[in-house]
Amino acid sequence: MSSTPPIQAELVRTLAQLLDDTNLSEIEYDTGSLRIRVARQGGAIHHYAPVAPAAPAVPAAPVAQPAGVIHHEDAANHPGAVTSPMVGVSYMSPEPGSARFIDVGAVVAEGQTLLLIEAMKTFNPIRAPRGGTITRILVTDGQPVEFGEPLVIIE
Amino acid sequence: MTGDALPAPWRLIALETVGSTNDEAKRLIAEGRAADFVVVSAREQSAGRGRRGRAWLGGAGNLYCSFILAVGADFQAAAQAGFVAAVALVDALRGLVPQAAIGGKWPNDVLAGGAKLAGMLLEPAGAGWLVLGVGVNVAWAPPAHLVERPATSLAVLGYDGDPGKVLAAFCAAFAPWMERWRGEGFPPVRRAWLDRALGLSGPVDVRLANETLSGTFAGIDGDGALILDMAGGEVRRILAGDVFLPPAVFRHED
Numbered sequence: 001m002s003s004t005p006p007i008q009a010e011l012v013r014t015l016a017q018l019l020d021d022t023n024l025s026e027i028e029y030d031t032g033s034l035r036i037r038v039a040r041q042g043g044a045i046h047h048y049a050p051v052a053p054a055a056p057a058v059p060a061a062p063v064a065q066p067a068g069v070i071h072h073e074d075a076a077n078h079p080g081a082v083t084s085p086m087v088g089v090s091y092m093s094p095e096p097g098s099a100r101f102i103d104v105g106a107v108v109a110e111g112q113t114l115l116l117i118e119a120m121k122t123f124n125p126i127r128a129p130r131g132g133t134i135t136r137i138l139v140t141d142g143q144p145v146e147f148g149e150p151l152v153i154i155e
Numbered sequence: 156m157t158g159d160a161l162p163a164p165w166r167l168i169a170l171e172t173v174g175s176t177n178d179e180a181k182r183l184i185a186e187g188r189a190a191d192f193v194v195v196s197a198r199e200q201s202a203g204r205g206r207r208g209r210a211w212l213g214g215a216g217n218l219y220c221s222f223i224l225a226v227g228a229d230f231q232a233a234a235q236a237g238f239v240a241a242v243a244l245v246d247a248l249r250g251l252v253p254q255a256a257i258g259g260k261w262p263n264d265v266l267a268g269g270a271k272l273a274g275m276l277l278e279p280a281g282a283g284w285l286v287l288g289v290g291v292n293v294a295w296a297p298p299a300h301l302v303e304r305p306a307t308s309l310a311v312l313g314y315d316g317d318p319g320k321v322l323a324a325f326c327a328a329f330a331p332w333m334e335r336w337r338g339e340g341f342p343p344v345r346r347a348w349l350d351r352a353l354g355l356s357g358p359v360d361v362r363l364a365n366e367t368l369s370g371t372f373a374g375i376d377g378d379g380a381l382i383l384d385m386a387g388g389e390v391r392r393i394l395a396g397d398v399f400l401p402p403a404v405f406r407h408e409d
Contacts, residue, residue: 086230087378089364089395095208118395120234120262120379121206122277122285142364144394 075138075150082129082152088119090139090151102152106134114152117145128154164192165326174202175213176221177278177288184281189223192330196220196322203290205274206397212301216294217308218318218325224333226285231378232341233285237263237277238348238379239336240287243328244273245351248291251324252312258353261372261381261398266353269402270296270307289325293318304399345375354400359383362397372398 075081084090092100092115101113108114113125114134132154139151161167173179176195183189197220200213213219222240226233241263248265249257255267265273273291280286292308293316299305309321336344349355352372359372361383370385381393 086234087380087394088234091207091364098208117230119231120237120277120394121275122234122237122279124230124233124279 075136075153076148078150078153080132080135080153080155081150082114082126082154084117084126084145084147084149084151086117086119086124087147088117088124088145090141090143090145091116091118091123092137092139092141102134102137104134104137108132108134108154115139126151130154161194161323161326162330164330166190166193167322168193168195170195170197172199172201173197175200175204175288176219177204177276177286178202180221180223180286180288181278181280183223184284184286189281189284191223191225193223194220194322194326195223196318198318204276206276211274211290212297214295216318218289218291218293218321220289220322222287222289222329224285224287225283226279227283230279233277233279234262235336235341235344235379236285236287237275238341238375239332239344240275240289240329241265242344242347242351243332244289244291244325247321247324247328248272248309250328251316251321252309252314255312259348259351260353260400261375262379265291267307267312269400270305271302272307272309272312291318291321291325293321341377341379345377345379349374354398358401360399361391361393362399363393363395368393372400 076083092102094101094116101115102108108128108131110128110131112128114128115126117124117126134152135155136153137151138153139145139149145151170176170179176197179197180189180193180195183193183195196218197213199215200211200219203211203213203219205211224236226236241259244265245257245259248267249255252267257265257267257272260266263275264271271292273289275290276288278286278288292306293314294308294310296306296308296311309316332344332347354372355374357372359370361368361370361381368383368385368391370383370391373382373384373390376382376392381396381398383391383393385391
């Protein structure tokens with residue numbers, strides 16, 4: 001299926017322990033193919049997905065994103081980033097069990113629905129501000145999202 | 156639906172059978188025919204929806220309607236409109252069946268005696284429009300084996316009017332609350348909704364997409380998010396989920 005590596009739980013735990021031992025607020029670990037950052041934010045420890053390589057030439061099965069992955073900070077500044085206009089919860093399909101709006105590698109047209117964000121039973125379709133290829137999807141189904149958080153990158 | 160005229164500023168488009176009134180309203184918007192305070196109603200819906208693809212049964216006798224409202228570009232404001240409508244709907248339905256114990260369940264359901272009486276589904280559409288769909292069980296409620304939680308109807312509660320009269324009563328209550336929300340913002344709506352809320356300060360379960368949380372329903376914040384006080388002092392801000400109130404809430408309400 002995808003080339004996404006499994007979460008390196010032991011490595012994250014080791015880094016988190018190191019964070020506690022050293023009282024640092026943040027540690028980044030980079031092997032070139034894998035990059036993990038653990039940071040202290042209000043007591044929570046986050047881990048980051050490795051930077052995705054360029055979009056695969058042939059889109060295959062949906063790329064599984066490990067639960068709990070949050071966006072890479074650089075994504076917010078990416079020129080192709082589509083950011084959230086609201087706080088809410090993201091959904092990748094119109095309803096549970098139905099086909100996803102998009103997958104990595106999909107070509108989308110301007111105005112096409114990329115995902116839904118729900119807040120208080122208001123379902124906001126998030127539309128592509130421009131046409132292009134989806135190179136990254138930074139949110140998962142049922143994930144809380146903040147205002148301005150990058151959702152998808154279109155290149 | 157009978158021809159009860161709606162009080163200003165509402166303009167009614169009454170249809171016979173549609174897929175869903177939300178879809179009809181969105182079609183009006185897509186065709187450039189939308190206007191603030193247009194109401195689309197239908198006698199029957201063949202493909203009514205609830206939250207996350209759940210079906211909403213659409214046989215004749217109940218109220219199916221969608222309101223087109225100008226909300227501007229503020230996505231967060233659109234979500235507040237559900238509370239505006241819920242406050243007005245609670246008041247309108249209490250007026251129709253004063254003997255019933257009617258209140259609001261977060262975010263915008265209306266319950267009577269613990270059973271669902273009305274629900275809403277909100278969909279922003281086009282540039283600055285909100286479609287606010289409302290279903291009210293007037294003549295009948297879906298049978299227990301078809302719904303996850305009990306439902307009731309105005310008829311069960313002793314009301315013998317038709318959906319058109321319910322819509323007129325709702326519109327009469329909704330217009331002044333819309334005006335107030337637009338003039339004063341969310342604070343008075345938030346207070347009014349909390350005054351009508353079921354289960355406030357009591358135990359509640361909230362089912363999210365991937366987990367279920369238990370805690371105390373502490374209120375709603377300035378966006379309308381549910382504030383859940385959990386064991387160990389953790390406070391969660393819930394933006395989307397299904398709220399389950401314990402049966403005890405309803406035994407104490409009258």
